[in-house]
Amino acid sequence: MNPLLEVDGLSVAAPGRRGTTYPVRDVSLTVEGRGTVGVVGESGCGKSTLLRAIAGVLPRGLRAVEGTVRVDGREVDTRRPSGEVAMIFQDPMTGLNPVMTVGEHVAEVPRRRDGLGRRAAHDLAVHLLQEVGIEDAEHRVDAYPHELSGGLRQRVLIAAALSGSPRLLLCDEPTTALDVTVQARFVALLGRLVEDRGLGVLYVTHDLPLLGTMCDRIDVMYAGQVVERGSTREVLQHPAHPYTEALLAAAPRMDSRRARLVSIPGRPPVLLADTAGCRFAPRCPHAVDACDAAGPLGPGTSGHESACVRRDELEARSERGVAWR
C-alpha cells in the first residue's frame, strides 16, 4: 500500500542576485494515514518551505526543481494547491480576513470549489465548528475574527482547513503564539482528528518537547536537509545527530533548574551551491576531518537514521548514558 504522503528527492530553488540558493535540498519523507510526523529545526532550516512546496503554495520566486510529491500514490503539482492537502499557518491573527465572518471563512472552499449553496454552507460551517470543539457554534458562525480569542481563531482555521475534506494536514508552528493550556487542547484536538478522519499530519516546529507528546516519528531538518529520522522515542531518547542533541540541550527543563542552557553558536548557513560534507560541522562540538566527506542519511540501529559520521559513537554513548567527547 502507498503511504499517504511520499516526498522523494525534493529540492526547492530560490534564484537570487548572488546565485541560486536551495532552501530545501534532496528531501525525502513519508507520512502514513492516521499518523503524525514532526519536522523540527531552527528558523531558516527550510521547514516552512518544505511544507509550502507540498501544499503547492510556494512564495513567488521559489520553485521545486527536482523530486516528486505524491499523495496516495498520485503525483501532485507543487505549483498549485491540491484539494487533498490543507495547511494551517503560525499566526492565527493574520490567517483570517477581518471583514469575513467565521462561517464565510470555514465554508469558503466548498462554496467556491464545489458550488455549495448558502444554506448548506452555513450548516456545514456549524457542523465543522462543532467538530473542532467550538461551543455555541450556531452563534459563533456569525462572529468576526476580532471577537475571538487566539485559541478560538486557531480552531476556526482548522475547521476551514477541514472543509475541503483533505487527507493530509500540514501544520506550520500553529501553537507558537498560544498559551500552554490552549496548546494542550489544540494537540488533543489534532489527535482526535487523526483518529476520527484518518488524517495524516505533518507538523513543523522548533519545540522538541512538544513533538514528544504528539508525534509517531520525527524528522530533524538542518540547512535544507533531513539529518536525523526515527521514531519519536528513538530520536528524543537516543539522539544520533549532534544537532538534535544540541536542540534538546537548549530547551529549558523543569527538573534541572539553574543549570546553564547550551546554546548553539552561529546560525544555519545559506545554501548557495552544493556544499560537500556535513553542513552542521562548522557549529558542531564533535566535528572531525571525516565530516567534510559526510554523506546523506544512513541507517543506524532499529531503523533510526542519521547523517552524522559519528552516529554509532553518539548512539552508543546515549545507550550507556555517559558523557561523550
Added chain:
Amino acid sequence: MSLSVRQGEIVGVVGESGSGKTSLARCVAGYRTATSGTVEIDGRVMTARRGPLDRRRVQMVFQDPYASLNPRMTVRQTLREPVVVHGLRAAGRVGERVEELVDLVGLDRRYLDSRPRQLSGGQRQRASIARALALEPEVLVADEPVSALDVSVQAMVLNLLADLRDRLGMSILFISHDIAVVSHLCDRVVVMSQGRVVETGAVDDVFLRPEHPYTRQLLGAVPPHPWSGHPPASPGTSRPDPSQ
C-alpha cells in the same frame, strides 16, 4: 495585586493571555498609570509622571526586538542616544561606554555599525537588552523577551539574563507564558489569573507543590522534557565559531 522584587533576584510572572501580565509590566515600567496603588523602587514611590531620574531606574525589554529597535539606527546610534540624552558620560567618553555595553551583553563589537535587519534574532535581542542597560537601571522589566526566538537563541538570551543577575545584581521582573523557561530562570514566581495573583512563592515550592488549582492546570499542560541524556560538551570547542 501586590508583588516585590529583591535586589539580584529574578521574579517570574506567569499566566495566560489576558491575565494582566503585560499591563502589570507596563505599570511597573511607567508606560501606563495604575488606577490605584503605587510602584516603589528602593522605597521611593514612582509618581504618575516620572522625572528623568525615576525613568532611568526601571527599563523595559520587549518581546519583538525587530519592532522595538529603530530600523534606521545602527546599534552604536541606538546605544549612544540614551547615554547622551541623560548625560551619563562626558562627550568624549560615550563611545567607550557603548563598547562596554555591547561587551556586557556579549554582542561582538563588529556589529556596532549594523542596523537591526542585518542582525539575527538573538543579536537583536542582545542589542535591545544593551539599550535597556545603557541607563544603568536598578530594575529590568522583560515582557516575553524570548518567546519570539528559536530555542537555540532563547538559550543564549536566558543565560545572559542569569549572568546580569549574578554579576551585576540586577533585579528582573520576567513576564512569560512559558512555564519551563520561568522554572529554569527565575528565583520566585507569581501566578496571575484574570488580573489577580492566585499563587506566589519560590519557584521550587510553587512548581513542585502547587496549591492553587489554576497553577496545577498550567503545570499539567507543559509538555515534559523528553530527554534524559547528558548535556553535550560545550559547543564550539573543536572548531572556531563562524559567527563570532
